[in-house]
Amino acid sequence: MSYAGRFRVWRGDVTGGDLEDFTVEVNEGEVVLDVIHRLQATQAGDLAVRWNCKAGKCGSCGAEINGRPRLMCMTRMSTFGEADTVTITPLRTFPVVRDLVTDVSYNYEKAAQIPAFSPRPRDADGNYRMQQVDVERSQEFRKCIECFLCQDTCHVIRDHEGNKAAFAGPRFLIRLAELDMHPLDTTDRRDAAQDEFGLGYCNITKCCSEVCPEGIHLTDNGIIPLKERVVDRRFDPLTWLGSKIGRRPRD
Amino acid sequence: MTTTAPRGTGAVTPGRGSGGPPPRRAAIAARHLRTDRWWLQPLITAVVLLCFVVYSSFRAFQNAYYFAEPYISPFYSPCITTGCEGDTFPEFFTGPSFISPAIYILVIPLGFRGTCYYYRxxxxxxxxxxxxxxxxxxxxxxxxxxxxxxLLIQNLHRYALYGALIFNVVLTYDAILGFRDETGEWGHMGLGTLVLLVNAALLWLYTLSCxxxxxxxxxxxxxxxxxPLRYRLWTRVSRLNASHARFAWLSLFSVAIADAYVFLLATGTISDLRFF
Known part of the structure; x- marks a missing residue:
C-alpha cells in the first residue's frame, strides 16, 4: 500500500530558511527517515540530514516532527493519516548547520564540565565489589543514547537562550544523579548540581521524560531524587545538623 | 556515553533569558508547530484546580455545616479551636469568632499540595x-x-509531608469515629463512614507515594x-510513586466529595444512608 504523502521540510542554514512543501511516496511499514531518504534521493539531493543506525540506538536523527521532538527513525508513518501534512524541522534549541542538521556542541561542553567518576580504592584483591541493587538505579540512566531530544524540549534553554550558560539540561542532570547515586563514587556533586549545573532552574514539568525515546524516567528517577539530595545538603536544617554532629552519614 | 573529563570551571554565569531572538537557530517564526490538541490537558487541569480552589475557599470561610454527628468535614479536621464543633482533637485555643477554624489548619494541606512535585x-x-x-x-x-x-520555598516540601502525615492520622481517626452513631455508641456504619474511610485511604496513598x-x-x-528493610520500603514507595499523579487527583476529589457529603448532611438536604 503506497500513497503520495505531503511533507513540509525546513530548508536553510544559519542565514535563513523556510518550510518547503514536497509530495513524496510513502510505503507501508516506513518511518519518517525512510521518507526523508527518498526525498533526498528523488527531489532534494542536497537535503542535509544526520542519521546513522536507523534503529533508535545512535540518537543521530533527532528532529521535530509536527512540532514534537522525535527520532525520525522511530516515528512510523502509520501514526499519521494519509491526508495529513507532516512537518519536519531541525531541533529548535541548537544552532542550525543546514536543513535538518544542528550543532549540538553545547551538550558536549556541558558533559565535559561534569566532575568525573571517582571510585573508592579497590578491595585488597584488586577488585571493585558492589551489589546489583546498589547500581540498578544508575543503570536506568545508562540507557541514554544522547539524542538530546530532552535537551531540545526543555523550555529552560529552548525558550531562553541566555540560560544555557547556567543550566546543563536534563540529560546532564541525570548524569549527575547517576554518578551521585553510584555506590563506588566518592565525589559529592550536590553543591555543583545546584550552583554550576542549574538544578534549581528545572521546574519539573516533565517534558524531558515525555520525549525520551529510551523511556527513561528522567524526572521521577533522576532529577527529583537529585533535587531531594540537594535539599538534604542545602535546605533541610535537620539533615544539615545531623550531618554536622555525625548522626547522619551519607552512606 | 558521556566521557568523564576532569572537572572544569563549570557554568557559573547566572542565566538571563533575554527573550530576544536566539542566535544561529533555524528561522522558524511560529511559536510551535504542534498539530495535536496540546492545549486540552492544561486547560482541563486549570479548570478543575480552579473549581477546587473556589469550592474549598468558600467552604473554609463559611464556618458552618462542617459537622454532622458523627462525621466531620476534612476541611475542618483537626479541630483545634474551642469554637470548632468537632470533638475528635484537643482544642488548643479560642480564636476570634470571625475566623473559621479551617483557616488555622489550611496551611498544611495547602503547603503539601502546593509544593508537591506533581502539582508543581x-x-x-x-x-x-x-x-x-x-x-x-x-x-x-x-x-x-x-x-x-x-520559589526556593518549594524545597521545603518534606516539611509539608511531615505535617500531612500527622493530618492523615487525624483524618483516619475521624473515619474510625464514623463507626459510632449520633449518640456516641459504637457499632454503626453509614455511607458517611465509607466516604471518610475512602478519603483517608486515598490521602494515605497520595502522601506515601510522594x-x-x-x-x-x-x-x-x-x-x-x-x-534491606529500607530498600524494601523504597521499592514499595517507588511502586506507589508511579501513580502519584493519579492519587493526587483522586484524593483531591475525595476530600471535596467528603466535605460535600458532610455539608449536605449538616444542612439537612439528605440523611445518611445507614448500613448497620
Missing part, C-alpha cells in the same frame, strides 16, 4: 504556562525557575544492600 508540574504548565505544553513556546521573557526566592517520602525512606542511600 500541573500548575506551572496550566497557570504559569511555563511551558504550557512540551515544545510550545512560553510567553515569559525571563526564566529562573526554582533557583531563587520565592517523591520526598520516597527519598526519605531510602532514596538518599547509595548502598541499598546495607539497608
Amino acid at each position: 508540574k500541573a500548575y506551572y504548565r496550566s497557570f504559569w504556562l511555563s511551558p504550557p505544553a512540551c515544545a510550545v513556546g512560553e510567553p515569559h521573557r525571563r526564566y529562573t525557575g526554582e533557583s531563587r526566592p520565592p 517523591h520526598s517520602c520516597r527519598h526519605l525512606v531510602g532514596g538518599r542511600l547509595n548502598h541499598f544492600s546495607r539497608h
Whole structure:
C-alpha cells in the first residue's frame, strides 16, 4: 500500500530558511527517515540530514516532527493519516548547520564540565565489589543514547537562550544523579548540581521524560531524587545538623 | 556515553533569558508547530484546580455545616479551636469568632499540595504556562525557575509531608469515629463512614507515594544492600510513586466529595444512608 504523502521540510542554514512543501511516496511499514531518504534521493539531493543506525540506538536523527521532538527513525508513518501534512524541522534549541542538521556542541561542553567518576580504592584483591541493587538505579540512566531530544524540549534553554550558560539540561542532570547515586563514587556533586549545573532552574514539568525515546524516567528517577539530595545538603536544617554532629552519614 | 573529563570551571554565569531572538537557530517564526490538541490537558487541569480552589475557599470561610454527628468535614479536621464543633482533637485555643477554624489548619494541606512535585508540574504548565505544553513556546521573557526566592520555598516540601502525615492520622481517626452513631455508641456504619474511610485511604496513598517520602525512606542511600528493610520500603514507595499523579487527583476529589457529603448532611438536604 503506497500513497503520495505531503511533507513540509525546513530548508536553510544559519542565514535563513523556510518550510518547503514536497509530495513524496510513502510505503507501508516506513518511518519518517525512510521518507526523508527518498526525498533526498528523488527531489532534494542536497537535503542535509544526520542519521546513522536507523534503529533508535545512535540518537543521530533527532528532529521535530509536527512540532514534537522525535527520532525520525522511530516515528512510523502509520501514526499519521494519509491526508495529513507532516512537518519536519531541525531541533529548535541548537544552532542550525543546514536543513535538518544542528550543532549540538553545547551538550558536549556541558558533559565535559561534569566532575568525573571517582571510585573508592579497590578491595585488597584488586577488585571493585558492589551489589546489583546498589547500581540498578544508575543503570536506568545508562540507557541514554544522547539524542538530546530532552535537551531540545526543555523550555529552560529552548525558550531562553541566555540560560544555557547556567543550566546543563536534563540529560546532564541525570548524569549527575547517576554518578551521585553510584555506590563506588566518592565525589559529592550536590553543591555543583545546584550552583554550576542549574538544578534549581528545572521546574519539573516533565517534558524531558515525555520525549525520551529510551523511556527513561528522567524526572521521577533522576532529577527529583537529585533535587531531594540537594535539599538534604542545602535546605533541610535537620539533615544539615545531623550531618554536622555525625548522626547522619551519607552512606 | 558521556566521557568523564576532569572537572572544569563549570557554568557559573547566572542565566538571563533575554527573550530576544536566539542566535544561529533555524528561522522558524511560529511559536510551535504542534498539530495535536496540546492545549486540552492544561486547560482541563486549570479548570478543575480552579473549581477546587473556589469550592474549598468558600467552604473554609463559611464556618458552618462542617459537622454532622458523627462525621466531620476534612476541611475542618483537626479541630483545634474551642469554637470548632468537632470533638475528635484537643482544642488548643479560642480564636476570634470571625475566623473559621479551617483557616488555622489550611496551611498544611495547602503547603503539601502546593509544593508537591506533581502539582508543581500541573500548575506551572496550566497557570504559569511555563511551558504550557512540551515544545510550545512560553510567553515569559525571563526564566529562573526554582533557583531563587520565592520559589526556593518549594524545597521545603518534606516539611509539608511531615505535617500531612500527622493530618492523615487525624483524618483516619475521624473515619474510625464514623463507626459510632449520633449518640456516641459504637457499632454503626453509614455511607458517611465509607466516604471518610475512602478519603483517608486515598490521602494515605497520595502522601506515601510522594517523591520526598520516597527519598526519605531510602532514596538518599547509595548502598541499598546495607539497608534491606529500607530498600524494601523504597521499592514499595517507588511502586506507589508511579501513580502519584493519579492519587493526587483522586484524593483531591475525595476530600471535596467528603466535605460535600458532610455539608449536605449538616444542612439537612439528605440523611445518611445507614448500613448497620
